[in-house]
Amino acid sequence: MDTNRKKWIYLIVLSLIWGSSYILIKKGLVGLTPIQLGAVRVLFSSIFLFLIGFKWLWKIDKSKWKWIAASAMSGTFIPVFLFAYAETEIDSSIASILNSLVPLFTIFIGFLVFKVDFTKNQVVGVVVGLLGAILLIFQGANVNPGQNYFFALLVVIAAVCYAINANIVKSKLQEVPVMAISVGIFAVMIFPAIIVLLFSGVFKTETLQNEAFQTSLLYIAVLAVFGTGMAKILFNKLIQISNAVFSTSVTYLIPVVGIFWGILDGEKFTSIHLLASGIILLGVYIVNKGRKKETPKT
Template sequence: MKNPNIKWIYLLILSVIWGSSFILIKKSLLGLTPYQLGSLRTLFTGIILLFAGFYHLKNIPKSKWKWLILSGFLGSFFPAYFFAIAETEIDSAVASILNSLVPLNTIILGFAVFKITSTKRQILGVIIGFIGTALLILKGSELNPNQDYLYAGFVIASTLMYAANVNIIKRYLQDVKPLAIAVGNYIFISIPAFIVLVFSGFFSSERLNHPDLLNSLGFVALLSIFGTAIAKVVFNKLVQISTPVFASSVTYIMPVIALIWGVLDGESFSIVQALAALLILVGVYLSHKRKT
């Protein structure tokens, strides 16, 4: 008999891992450009997953590969670059809170694209969540006038991609093993990631002699092992044993972890931003709450 509480254990583990990813991205950018960071994160993760689960590839039905490729680009490839680009201008704590839009976008895309019905309560939650998002961005631009909060758009775009990926996994990859999904994703996206790395100037003498390069590579390694490779497998499993919306509710706890890291690293965060974050989480909560 399956343990009905196991999904909560997966959710907690994933929240802590991904909540710590934002500060690791910030530290990695000290010696790397966003494109180098995104590429190295993808390549490191691809190598790890290839060694861990290469033998799973033979069990993937041919009909599933198109969805694996699409899942790889939407759930891993583009967000790896987008979050790195965003954190060149906005704080890691703010990026993590904006990432909380994933459950709301999961509902929107589920309704618009995958024909999954939504309740009035869920729609209300989406509206409240986006009001909190607007408030968070506007207040952040006032508090940090030297930061360009238009870069928050990269995070929002990533949440839409994550939401689409969740629905794809649940609808089309339900019967594929979580590790096989992750390995299949990275088999394809590692190739364009390497091409981007070559053209990013990573192998130039100026970059290789950068004083912060070794430290940045260490942070990327941690980000790849825990924040991507292990987390991807855990997340895919969580989607399969629960629902897309429950799995994406990992964003409940992530902002708390990321906020703690951000404050410890000296990032500023106002009371109004805290209220905006609370609005987003209330919106996420309402989108999950079901009538008894």
């Protein structure tokens, strides 16, 4: 299969997996605290990846481990907790839409930190996307006055983290095998996750015997294996065969899936939400239209 077709297949599969992640987080929070959810998610994902690819750890050069660690923290560890806390106050569909800011921040971080050139169109796209995000947050606060929409800023911070990670993988880990990157980042995170879990109260008898906890654990197991473990492998491969901006364009499609699940779960979604979502995606489109062509890696 040619590289161009392969990258589009990866993009669509990732959008379906990650678009479903937000509703799984919401269901997981019924029986888990945000700190428990984040730690359990990392732990389950680590176990899954170690089972299928532990041997790949030996293929990581010592000089690359600092970038593996940076990718682990920015691309997974910090965001899993940010999203968990954010969804205690905002709807899962809103979280999925705000995640569309990732390509905009990818351009911004790429220029500031990694010295990647940008175009005038990309600057316009970033501004348009941020205006859409502001409108979405304010509308969400109006429609759901009982929710604290300052928590939406946690999703924005997570989007910045994802943008940093995309640039790290593309510029610093291009020559490292995809499985090695994926297993390596969880090798970095597993011990911090265990420490967090030990102090989270998850091992209390009353917690373990709680039916809501047990059901939530199943949701997070699915999220960990598919939404974190398998998706991380696919995403790292997508970055390597395309580029950081195209890869993060998966956020074009994620909101469609996220909104679908949110509406099925009874979340409110108004015409203003739709307008704000469209503005964000317009910004992402302008950014992608304005990027310079890159030769895909095979």
